[in-house]
Amino acid sequence: MAEIVPLSQAIAELVHDGDSVALEGFTHLIPFGAGHEIIRQRRRDLTLIRMTPDLIYDQMIGMGCARQLVFSWGGNPGVGSLHRFRDAVERCWPGPLEIEEHSHAGMANRYQAGASGLPFAVLRGYQGTDLPSVTPNIKPIVCPFTGERLTAVPALNPDVAIVHAQRADTDGNVQMWGITGIQKEAVLSARRSLVTVEEIVPELDARPGAVVLPSWVITCVSVVPGGSRPSYALGYYERDNDAYVRWDAVSRDRDAFLSWMNRNVLEA
């Protein structure tokens, strides 16, 4: 059964220095609130895993939480670069950042293998690209039935997965809808998990297309209203596209970034 605890307690209990941590949410339901708490608790040497690092990993990388990034697309969607990510890769600020990069299909299959209890996944992918030459975790494999050459990628099993959802009930069963991305696979592939939610309701009524994660596969649930801003929670609030556009200027400059983080995250 999931424990319903305050966010600060959940992060303190679940996320340790040196852990591999996956904060997922594909544009929608990105767990910013949880990421900010990790920054406030000054976690270090994390292996950060995420298909689309987005602003939240830009902030965590810039604040020195990460040793390694495992990802498939590191940009500010529709706007341009993630400048803190680039500064770390291009100029080692605030420290060196190891990277392991994949395609979205590769990452999705890695999570799916992790959730399925398999050691690896097979896909028709990466063929002819330069990605296998820089990412050792992409290997050719021959189909034992047809002889076809395919690609294997190892399962992802993060120490902790963190996702945001619309709501949970009082027993800690979680419900999310809209674009649900890779969140189910992330939670099921991880050793421990935290789901932050907009609200807790007495009972979850059925919703078409919703994903329900039963309480017994989740370690902790925390109530964090607005916990995915400036991303969005369908049915609660919209994506703050202006914030994504404004982040470009804030994140270009190290000092502007640090003072923004002080004002908006550390002292918040």
Next chain:
Amino acid sequence: MAGIAEPARAEGYTADEMMTVAASRALHDGMTCFVGIGLPSAAANLARVTHAPKLVLIYESGTIGTKPGWLPLSIGDGVLAESADSVVSVPEIFNYWLQPGRIDVGFLGAAQIDKFGNINTTIIGPDYAEPKTRLPGAGGAPEIAASCREVIVVTRQTRRSFVDRVDFVTSVGFGTGPGDRARLGLTGAGPRQIITDLGVLEPDRDTCEFVLTGLYQGVSVQDVRASTGWELAVADVLDKIPPPAQAELAALRRLQAAAPGVEGAAR
């Protein structure tokens, strides 16, 4: 017998608008299209609200048959989910929908592209470990480029971005030339067109090298050659691509203007 009336042509449009309109015309009604964000998304939605109302737009966020009333900033804006026929998970969109080759056309952007239509969105520079510029990376593109029945690339053309050989192959076009796609086991036919802010390039049937096949009004062959980093060949007969019709331009600007709360215009 009355001929088909030539639509009224617009004036005062930008090179980007011309490119977006030209790209929209490459999509036909009833097609299924896997859409990348940015210029491809603008063009795909323009096609849907003008000549191709039954165009099925699919985004990697898992939204299938989406019909946004404005241009989304990201591939996962709420409007894409709310206006979709179906929303599926990310493993499902790649494994069930893209990988088996169900989708007619992949619509991609590119940071750097070479004469064989290979796309680089990973790094600029000779050394992966110490890149001159770190680009966002692969996203869905490698498998979109591999598995869609064909690919159309929409990107601005400069000497720096149109190169003889990309610094890093993120997504395969024709590899190093004829026969490479089959050798690699890529199921789709590969890039059919590169649509830029100067004109249209298409692959030569024998060499797979991209040649100039279409020009916009007011652009010369010399302009395009000056913006190409390889010795660009030119087709014997150049297609004169008509300027945006007034209706096309108005529809594009409506889609851009309708985006709520985006400072500095939707891209």
